[in-house]
Amino acid sequence: MDNQQIKILQNMLNLYDTIIIHRHVRPDPDALGSQLGLKTALHKMWPRKKVLAVGDMPDSLQFFGGMDQVTPEDYEEALVIVLDTGNAPRIDGEHYQAGKYLIKIDHHPPVDQYGELNIVDTKSSSTSEMIYEILLLCGYGEDYITQEVAKYLYLGIVGDTGRFLFNNTTPRTMEITSKLLKYNINHTTLLNQMGERPLKSIHFQGYVLQHFSYEDHVGFIFITQDVLEQFDITASDAALFVNSMSDVAGIEAWVFAVDEGDQIRARIRSKRAVINELAARYNGGGHPLASGATVYSREAFEQLVRELKETVK
Known part of the structure; x- marks a missing residue:
């Protein structure tokens, strides 16, 4: 990831009091893990900021947690971040362009660069892996990666690597995952939840x-x-x-x-x-x-x- 882009991202996160996080329609574990992981970390950093997660939640992934209710007025002075979405038509939520500034963070090949700032790393296994890297690169350190943040990012990485069976699993992926496991996230229970089906x-x-x-x-x-x-x-x-x-x-x-x-x-x-x-x-x-x-x-x-x-x- 480009250091200049990370600096711009850090400045924007500091600047705005309202941050609205979108992801793609029909979310998978990486979309939800990166979205809720980032939201939870930002809440830890700035408890007084309004940080909202937007989108529909499929029944099979309800255990991730709920989404927030967002009004058009919320976007008027908001920073909007879209995660894990390669092209604009797949963004879940109709008002994503209504904010003051739009940032895309994604690991898919960059076909549609719809953001004013586009942070894309196709070498990352997942957007959840990127969020972990970004939190460190922004200088926030692991202090803001709580057990809950670690849980979300772990599920996102596991989902997009097919439980580490896909060829997008890299040594860096395994290194990050090992650090997330140190937060005692009870990964066996999480994997069982993710695998359960009616x-x-x-x-x-x-x-x-x-x-x-x-x-x-x-x-x-x-x-x-x-x-x-x-x-x-x-x-x-x-x-x-x-x-x-x-x-x-x-x-x-x-x-x-x-x-x-x-x-x-x-x-x-x-x-x-x-x-x-x-x-x-x-x-x-x-x-x-x-x-x-x-x-x-x-x-x-x-x-x-x-x-x-x-x-x-």
């Missing part, structure tokens, strides 16, 4: 395992709205099972698509082949081996699968 979700996972297709080293499944209704599961909760087919011997990449009514969200994963350029051609983007795309018909999804097969080849 019985209906487990039944849905069984459906996925029985119905996905596998051709040319590529796995794929299209979840219709009828299936969501059958298992009484939301599109966001269904997407948690994106990696259900990842253990198939010989699989190189897979697509998990869910019909959300007005659009079809396709999560694309790969073990080796770079797939974010493919995702970008389908209204999406992301990391080289983990991306998302949006299509609007079954035919477009099938074309996406064909192009993924070619990419793998």
Whole structure:
């Protein structure tokens, strides 16, 4: 991360009495971990500042804690920080541009630099890892990383590294994680909470395992709205099972698509082949081996699968 950018960030944090923190829609553990970790640390530093976390909370991640109610008036003299969001259309919250100053902090490839200050580090495993680094680089030190902050950042790192199985896990990732564990965060309990699913979700996972297709080293499944209704599961909760087919011997990449009514969200994963350029051609983007795309018909999804097969080849 650039030292000049960190200095600007530090000045902005000092300057504003209201700080509103956004992240992307359909949040994952990293989005929530970085958001709530930063909020909690800022509250520790400046108890009199108004620090608010914005966005919808999926049922499956309620154990993270709640979001704040924010009014349009809150933005009038506010610093707005958007975390873990590569492009502006994915920001959760309609008023993020209404603040006095906008900062983006993210680890995705920089496609859309929507902030007045854009702090992007694609070498970080997660935005939660970045928040830990930023707290140290700003000179606040580990005194402001409380047990609660450590819990949030740990969950974010674990989520985006696939429990340290993904290739974005670096020696620095493990070093930071080891320091977070020193705060006695009871990581076993946290991991159990993050892995728990309602019985209906487990039944849905069984459906996925029985119905996905596998051709040319590529796995794929299209979840219709009828299936969501059958298992009484939301599109966001269904997407948690994106990696259900990842253990198939010989699989190189897979697509998990869910019909959300007005659009079809396709999560694309790969073990080796770079797939974010493919995702970008389908209204999406992301990391080289983990991306998302949006299509609007079954035919477009099938074309996406064909192009993924070619990419793998």
